[in-house]
Amino acid sequence: MWSSGLQDNAVVYACARGTLSLPWNLTLSGGDSVMDIQWFYSGRSEELIATEVHGQFLMLPAFSGRVRKISNAGIEMDGVEAIARGNYSVEVVGQSAAGAVTTLRRSVFVFISDGLQTTDEHLHxxxxxxxxxxxxxxxxxxxxxxxxxxxxxxxxxxxxxxxxxxxxxxxxxxxxxxxxxxxxxxxxxxxxxxxxxxxxxxxxxxxxxxxxxxxxxxxxxLAVLEARQASLENVNNELKTQVHDVESKNNALESNNNDLTTKYNALKTEKDVLENLLLNQTVSFHARLVSHQADLPVGSALILPTVVSNHGNAYNSSTGKFTAPYTATYCFLATTEDFRNGLYSVMSLVVDGTEMDYVRTHDTNYYQSASVHAVLHLTAEQKVWLNVQQPNNYFWARATAFSGFLVDHSQ
Incomplete structure (x- = not known):
C-alpha cells in the first residue's frame, strides 16, 4: 500500500532547468514483493519515462542520463523544461505472500515554470x-x-x-x-x-x-471611508426595500383579515362538528358459533360466523377478526365450553398475533367453561381475534361467543 507523502492527484511545482522530485513510496508487508514498476508522462506527448523489472532500472532514450530512482517507487528528473508540464504517474505491479497479483497506480500534475512563476516578468x-x-x-x-x-x-x-x-x-x-x-x-x-x-x-x-x-x-x-460609506448606502437601500415589502405585505394582510377570520371560523365549526361525530361513533359487536368446532389447526383464528350485532362493521365474520377503526380504548370478552371427557378448549386473545390473554378448560370433566377478557388501547387498523392454542380441541357452539366495544376515544 502507499505510504504517506505524495498524495494521488496532488499538484507539484518545479523550476525550469531544475530537478523534479516525485517521491512515491510503498509500504510492503511481510512476504509482499514488487514485480514491475513503470513511470509515465502525459502532456504534450504520451511517453514511458522508465521501467524497473525484477530490480533492473531502465530509462527510455529520451530520458537517458537524467532520471534516477528514489525511495522504492519514486523518481527524480534533472533539467526539466517548462513545456514538460503535465501528468506524471507511476504503476506498480506487486505480488502478495499468498500469490495474488495487485496493480497500484498514482498520478500528480506537475507545473514547471520559468522565472518568477508569474504572469509578468517581474514581481510587482x-x-x-x-x-x-x-x-x-x-x-x-x-x-x-x-x-x-x-x-x-x-x-x-x-x-x-x-x-x-x-x-x-x-x-x-x-x-x-x-x-x-x-x-x-x-x-x-x-x-x-x-x-x-x-x-x-x-x-x-x-x-x-x-x-x-x-x-x-x-x-x-479615504479608501476605507469610501468603502464604509458604500456599505452604509447598500444597507440603507436594502432596509428601504425591506420596509416597502413589509408595508405591502401588511396592507395585503389587513385587506384579507376579514376573509381569513371568516374562513377560520368556518373551519373551526367544521372541526367541532367532525370531532363530535367522531366522539359519538358507536363501535360494538357480538358474534357466536353456528356449529360445534373441533380439531382446529393450532395457531388458526377461531371464526365465529353468526353475527348478532356489528355496529361500525369492525368485525369480519369471514376471518373472525376485529379491526380497530380508530385509535382508542376497547373492551373484549370471549367465552367457550368443551363437551365431554378427553376434549378441551384452549384459546388466547391476540392483538396482531401477540397474546394478550389465555384460557383453557380441563380435559377430565364434562362441560368445562372458560372466558377471557381484556381492556386494550389500540391504534387504528390493529386487529384482534381468538387464536386456537392446542390440538385435540373442542368448542361448543351453544357456549362460545366473542364480543367487543369501544370504551374511550382518547388518544
Missing amino acids: VTQQPVAEYDNSTHQYHVVLRCGTFTHPTHPPFEVTWETPSGKTEQSSSYKDGSFLLKLPIPVEGGTYTCRLPPSAACLHDNRTGEATLTVDKMEAR
Missing part, C-alpha cells in the same frame, strides 16, 4: 482599489497584492512583507494568484516591500524577487 505590488471588509475584525482594510502567480493553488512557498516601520509581516492569505496583505487600522503610510524566497520562486537570470509600493496614508484612510 499593487493596492486594491476598494477596501475589503474582514469578518474577523469587523472592519474595512486596505489590501495589498503581491504578484500574479500562475499557481492554481497556494504555491509551495510564502512571501514576506516589510512595513514602512521595518516590521516583517506574513501574508494574510493567497487568492486569485496573489499573496494578500491586509493593512491594520489605522493605516501606516510609507513603503511596503514584498519579498520572495529565491529558491522557491525559481529566480535566475538576475531577476529580482522583491517589489515595493508606497502607500499614501490619507488616500488609504
Whole structure:
C-alpha cells in the first residue's frame, strides 16, 4: 500500500532547468514483493519515462542520463523544461505472500515554470482599489497584492512583507494568484516591500524577487471611508426595500383579515362538528358459533360466523377478526365450553398475533367453561381475534361467543 507523502492527484511545482522530485513510496508487508514498476508522462506527448523489472532500472532514450530512482517507487528528473508540464504517474505491479497479483497506480500534475512563476516578468505590488471588509475584525482594510502567480493553488512557498516601520509581516492569505496583505487600522503610510524566497520562486537570470509600493496614508484612510460609506448606502437601500415589502405585505394582510377570520371560523365549526361525530361513533359487536368446532389447526383464528350485532362493521365474520377503526380504548370478552371427557378448549386473545390473554378448560370433566377478557388501547387498523392454542380441541357452539366495544376515544 502507499505510504504517506505524495498524495494521488496532488499538484507539484518545479523550476525550469531544475530537478523534479516525485517521491512515491510503498509500504510492503511481510512476504509482499514488487514485480514491475513503470513511470509515465502525459502532456504534450504520451511517453514511458522508465521501467524497473525484477530490480533492473531502465530509462527510455529520451530520458537517458537524467532520471534516477528514489525511495522504492519514486523518481527524480534533472533539467526539466517548462513545456514538460503535465501528468506524471507511476504503476506498480506487486505480488502478495499468498500469490495474488495487485496493480497500484498514482498520478500528480506537475507545473514547471520559468522565472518568477508569474504572469509578468517581474514581481510587482499593487493596492486594491476598494477596501475589503474582514469578518474577523469587523472592519474595512486596505489590501495589498503581491504578484500574479500562475499557481492554481497556494504555491509551495510564502512571501514576506516589510512595513514602512521595518516590521516583517506574513501574508494574510493567497487568492486569485496573489499573496494578500491586509493593512491594520489605522493605516501606516510609507513603503511596503514584498519579498520572495529565491529558491522557491525559481529566480535566475538576475531577476529580482522583491517589489515595493508606497502607500499614501490619507488616500488609504479615504479608501476605507469610501468603502464604509458604500456599505452604509447598500444597507440603507436594502432596509428601504425591506420596509416597502413589509408595508405591502401588511396592507395585503389587513385587506384579507376579514376573509381569513371568516374562513377560520368556518373551519373551526367544521372541526367541532367532525370531532363530535367522531366522539359519538358507536363501535360494538357480538358474534357466536353456528356449529360445534373441533380439531382446529393450532395457531388458526377461531371464526365465529353468526353475527348478532356489528355496529361500525369492525368485525369480519369471514376471518373472525376485529379491526380497530380508530385509535382508542376497547373492551373484549370471549367465552367457550368443551363437551365431554378427553376434549378441551384452549384459546388466547391476540392483538396482531401477540397474546394478550389465555384460557383453557380441563380435559377430565364434562362441560368445562372458560372466558377471557381484556381492556386494550389500540391504534387504528390493529386487529384482534381468538387464536386456537392446542390440538385435540373442542368448542361448543351453544357456549362460545366473542364480543367487543369501544370504551374511550382518547388518544
